[in-house]
Amino acid sequence: MEKIRLHDKEFTIFLSPAEIQDAVSDMAAKINNDLVGKYPLFLGILNGSFMFTADLLKKINIDCSVSFIKLASYRGARTTGTVKELIGLDEDLGGRTVVILEDIVDTGTTLQSLVSRLRELNPLEVRIATLLLKPGAFSGGIHLDYVGMEIPNDFIVGYGLDYDQLGRNFEGIYKIAAGGVTEPDPAAQAGSNEKQ
Ligand code: IMP
Ligand code: MG
Numbered sequence: 001m002e003k004i005r006l007h008d009k010e011f012t013i014f015l016s017p018a019e020i021q022d023a024v025s026d027m028a029a030k031i032n033n034d035l036v037g038k039y040p041l042f043l044g045i046l047n048g049s050f051m052f053t054a055d056l057l058k059k060i061n062i063d064c065s066v067s068f069i070k071l072a073s074y075r076g077a078r079t080t081g082t083v084k085e086l087i088g089l090d091e092d093l094g095g096r097t098v099v100i101l102e103d104i105v106d107t108g109t110t111l112q113s114l115v116s117r118l119r120e121l122n123p124l125e126v127r128i129a130t131l132l133l134k135p136g137a138f139s140g141g142i143h144l145d146y147v148g149m150e151i152p153n154d155f156i157v158g159y160g161l162d163y164d165q166l167g168r169n170f171e172g173i174y175k176i177a178a179g180g181v182t183e184p185d186p187a188a189q190a191g192s193n194e195k196q
Helices: 017-034 050-058 109-119
Strands: 003-006 009-015 041-046 065-075 082-087 097-105 125-133 146-150 173-176
Touching: 017 050, 017 125, 017 146, 041 050, 041 109, 050 065, 050 097, 082 109, 097 109, 109 125
Parallel strands: 041 065, 041 097, 097 125, 125 146
Antiparallel strands: 003 009, 009 173, 065 082
């Protein structure tokens, strides 16, 4: 499928399923090499990283465990900022090598706050593996250990990523068609209480 339509916008194919799997395989090979004997805990960030986590873990061949967490954001009643609540973490991180699995790093704000929260739980180390990075938007505030691919600052969907909850189910990744908006549509996110 070369083109898809989600809500009011058109998207064209950007990364084929094969290109994505190549990037995932390369990353898995590095992780297998780096973390052998460390019994890492892979922590997928829902919802966006569910496909990436599943595909990466199929290519990991060292002893490891896997779990998922969700970051729900909501507007605090008396604050103007967005408060993020971490849901679902029931593992003991003490002394563990934790590898956060993220679909995409844009500004990096989401991960920055997550990493500092996780560090309070005394892991041995926290590494970050992201399938995609938008260097044009990234603040540089955290170290990214594994990056699958660097991409331009266009809004993309597919392979777990959504446009107002649509598009997560596609095996490929699509970018917004020329003439469309190039940033996440604020109107599409309003009313949704979660960004992931
Ligand atoms: P950050 O905090 O700015 O790095 O935002 C990261 C989160 O924003 C990701 O986990 C995604 O959920 C979402 N996001 C960033 N860019 C895109 C995009 O192009 N398409 C869909 N979601 C995106
Ligand atoms: Mg995400």
